[in-house]
Amino acid sequence: MGKRKLTFIVAWIMVGTFILGGCSDPKIVNVDINPPTKGLLHYLKQDQMVNVSDNGYKVRVESSTAEVNSETEVKLTLRVLDSSGLPVRKFSEDMTKLMHLIVVSSDLSSFSHLHPEYKGKGIFSVAYKFPFGGDFLLISEFMPDKQGVTVYKQWISVKGKSPLAEKLISDTATKQTVGGLDVSLSMMPDAKHLAAGQTAMLNFRFTDAKTHKPVKLEPYLGTAGHCVILNDTANQYLHVHAATDMSSGENVMFHTQFPASGTYKLWAQVQYGGKVNVVPYVIRVQ
Template sequence: MKEKLGRRTLRLLLSAILLPTILMLSSGCATTMSNVDIDPPTSGILHYLQQSSMANVSDNGYQVQASGMDGTDRLVSGSNKLSLRVLDPSGKPVTKFTEDMTKLMHLIIVSRDLSSFQHLHPTYAGEGRFEATADFATGGEYLLIEEFVPDNEQITVTKQWVRITGEERAETALVPSHGTVQTIVDGLSATISVMPDLDSLKAGQMVMLDYHLTDAKTGEPVELDPYLGTAGHCVILNEQANQYVHVHAMAEMSSGSNVMFHTAFPAAGKYRIWGQFQYKGEVVVIPFDVEVQP
């Protein structure tokens, strides 16, 4: 009980510290987030917060060759076995990888309209090659995003579009939310509050995403399981899928049914956010849309 009370107090305290900081950073008369990025702090609260998010990380010259297991580029709607070969900047296969959040590779797959989302963890098969099974509900274009740490170097993110053969469906548009988000997914009721509020989000601004998860039937708070070494993950993509952010939960601000993330949206536009949590051994993905002003 004391531990929960302490974490709750810490959450309230940090929120009280961060809210004026957020307002200060978003005003025209003070330091902006871009200046913090140019001259990043090495200690203190801003340093801690910046370590918890990952925005548009470079491919560092590495590339991933994606194909079907038969060696061809032809992929069809339905279940597909993928081969992913990682090459270093000189074109040679990478043979040494370091775990990141308990996995050697994270593979994010989204459809062109962002209506389909998968977060997979390919198996390493040796000689720079990973294998994964992905499900493509329909034909069309899909974005593959691979995250890995090669040769004991820094986190590396590669992106590529692949075309899936099969019947295509009409694309759906993003619908930005307003106020506090309320949604039910896989038996969990999620209340998502955002600071600053959803109608005031600006590019480069420090943003807090706070998820409160309860049982959809009883309304009682749930006890989440750790997911990939943390309380939750958020993957964020803009409408054009060229701005990518992957955020891990803030450990000291997350416990039980409450999970908090810190992030910043790199540019103006519409974004989809996929919150990912584990409950009773199952991964639950909670999406919602936002619109970010310049």
Template structure:
């Protein structure tokens, strides 16, 4: 039996088709899924995780009164419909939640992982904060009743005064200080020698920010030791990996992932420590 079958790998690798240009102010534009059908990437999806695609489902995202989405804190209403346009009323939990909503700005500088609450008849609500105007990638993940994980991705153009995009460049060091913790990223192959199409083991180590001592124990975060969301600089390649539980423990959390193509990628590791959600970003180059 292949080694990776023994690791309880939870991996989702989802290529996106980039939406070209910007929509009108405050609009949301859908992106169709284009999952791989051959090669290592497809094999991993088939054998280790359900294929993730929209399956004909749609998620309409807007504000309660239909006004454009604007910069700042706002309430979002999400309406889930099936391929026939009918509201979806039944959902099953996926990683302890009925819906995951991941918001990332087009320049990758802003990241949120939210959990809309289901009100019934396919309607969810959540409060989100858009720190500035511009394009945001909205990715919803959910399980309709008797269906596998379904992923719908779309771009939202947030109204407001435009700003210059942040520059996304590979990190020179892979140690970050955040929330009183020192987080180190290493990898096999080495984090400075990542290759497209090759399985990589990403290892996060969390230690006390002052003493450098490893944290004693991380708490489960959304049903696993950690989550890792990865986007390339163009935001058209998306990876959402869950911790490899058989190789994680204590202060260490490991993920397996495949970077679909060459380029610069930003990844966000998410963990829970002493009741707090820890989110730490790194930027890597993939050759």
């Protein structure tokens, strides 16, 4: 067994012990009052973005056409304004990009992760063709200069034919095939014991669909992978980055905390062979 694989298995066992309360140490420490400064618990407390605020910033969206229609591509202009209504002129990179734009249909059947181009003076631009008519959620994620990650959410109505809304049903199978890759999802705690407010570990394993051999994934936007998560009403939003030290080769691990109970859809995004693969799963949180 390789060193990396052994390290991953050991870390997985440690995390499972922590989450399920199997530690034999009788001392109980509140990590929110006394946060750890090193070790596994310190690592787990990092990089958890749960419903980040807009921090008083706004994003005004304008289209190149009088109305947005699913039949034609549209140019979207996004103007980032501060709390005084003035254009924001300086931004810091967040995972190699100045802005991430998530576009999701109201029934969560359609998902896109875009990166608008910065034009200066707080203006970003991107071309996009909506897949069908209906309501779409636009989630703009950016870092104003000297500020933390900021998220602004708004709905846009798109003209055109609308398919029947898909009902969000929890996946019973943990395996699927996407883009020539077989994908398996392991969770700790498992699906039956996944609860709001507790640390959850999500591990994706990728193998070649034809040879069934493990693949070596490529870095994507500065990390091993990204995972966007929304609940069925789209009012709970999480954007999680891969746990770098616990992701290697064919494995990508994410850790997060679901803010409330309910049904969630997640989209894991990884890169292989120069192509970004999006892997959707629907899970239920108690």
